[in-house]
Amino acid sequence: MTLTEEQKAFFDALTQLQRRFVTALLEGANQTETYRRAGGKAKGDGVRSKASQLVTNSNVQAFLQSVQHETVNEEAIMTYTEALCIIYALSSSNVVETRRVMGLHRALIGYSGRTVNNGIHLQVTLFFLLHFSGISGYSLKTITGRITKNPKRIKTQAGKVMAMVTIQVETDKRTPYPLCVVGFDLLALELMLCPLRQTITVNGRSAYWSGYQITASHIQYNQLV
Numbered sequence: 001m002t003l004t005e006e007q008k009a010f011f012d013a014l015t016q017l018q019r020r021f022v023t024a025l026l027e028g029a030n031q032t033e034t035y036r037r038a039g040g041k042a043k044g045d046g047v048r049s050k051a052s053q054l055v056t057n058s059n060v061q062a063f064l065q066s067v068q069h070e071t072v073n074e075e076a077i078m079t080y081t082e083a084l085c086i087i088y089a090l091s092s093s094n095v096v097e098t099r100r101v102m103g104l105h106r107a108l109i110g111y112s113g114r115t116v117n118n119g120i121h122l123q124v125t126l127f128f129l130l131h132f133s134g135i136s137g138y139s140l141k142t143i144t145g146r147i148t149k150n151p152k153r154i155k156t157q158a159g160k161v162m163a164m165v166t167i168q169v170e171t172d173k174r175t176p177y178p179l180c181v182v183g184f185d186l187l188a189l190e191l192m193l194c195p196l197r198q199t200i201t202v203n204g205r206s207a208y209w210s211g212y213q214i215t216a217s218h219i220q221y222n223q224l225v
Helices: 005-012 016-026 031-037 046-055 058-071 080-090 151-160 185-193
Strands: 097-102 105-109 123-130 139-146 166-169 199-202 206-209 212-215
Touching (some): 005 058, 016 031
Parallel strands (some): 166 199
Antiparallel strands (some): 199 206
């Protein structure tokens, strides 16, 4: 991978452990696997905690975001709020549609047509398509998770599967919807690397993510194509 001068400066500011860590991340490894590859000394439950500390380190974030900037078309950036608008707008559609999110990233949201007795959770698949300067081709990372209605199970799975999105769907018919979401603005890479601990709730009127409420009045569907 060929780095720009700015990226080299960010990379040089990292410790040896951090350098091995970000290298493994960019190769597509998940957070805990990356920590082990990098030679981290923590054991058991401590691995996840130490990996989280590494990925949120300011120097690590600076380097990762500099790599992210390399591939982003600024005019194509979609904010978290806009992405949630798409989720809300398409979650009840009986179609599968594709929307451009940013640069080489795309969001795909589909409707399953399945019903489950008392089931309000669903399967989520995240696709990440990243392009790195100096490399011909792309690194495709696919993560599939099965989420159940057991809150304890959800918490456990969300911690084990990178970029797991816990989506809770509540409708009159209690119909689960599979959603595939990729690349929210410049934090797309961070989203890929860190487990999400928030819940998106769709109850026919609004969707929530990290304190933001999206209602029908906020949706600008045609402008997001």
